[in-house]
């Protein structure tokens with residue numbers, strides 16, 4: 001795909017160059033090459049992004065079964081919480097950056113569970129657990145909302161992050177220790193492989 005895009009771009013640039021002797025920086029007389037280059041740049045940007053996603057998907061695919069990938073996400077999120085808890089109120093920029101990272105990580109993770117794992121649980125008559133876990137995701141979003149509204153040097157910032165971490169840890173514990181192992185055992189090897197591939201595919205578009 002990248003090759004086709006690049007070759008299209010290179011053909012376009014060549015024909016524009018061949019059709020004009022004017023300088024490339026002359027907006028009024030000859031904006032064609034600049035516009036073509038901008039469009040080509042966007043296409044290359046898309047190709048680069050697609051390549052990055054494909055690489056990430058490749059990495060995720062080799063990370064194990066669906067439950068192992070999701071457990072690794074839990075660990076990564078808890079590690080981000082620990083970094084947040086190690087900050088002091090003067091580190092407002094660092095707190096903002098960590099909150100952005102955490103928001104993205106939890107958003108992608110929740111999407112994978114809500115679009116694949118929880119529906120699969122409901123299909124297997126385990127709607128009670130799926131519904132319970134999905135409601136907890138709502139509270140995860142509520143914590144993100146609260147922290148998003150709060151000044152990063154607010155006196156209760158750390159306390160809120162600590163409560164949020166506890167909530168995520170207990171949610172992750174229920175998934176890792178109860179729901180996921182039981183569900184995985186109920187499924188055939190093929191069914192587990194199918195869920196792994198669907199979780200990967202969902203994560204690919206959410207990256």
Ligand SMILES: [Fe+2]
Pocket residue numbers: 110113133137171175
């Ligand atoms: Fe979850």
Ligand SMILES: [Fe+2]
Pocket residue numbers: 070074109113172175
């Ligand atoms: Fe999870």
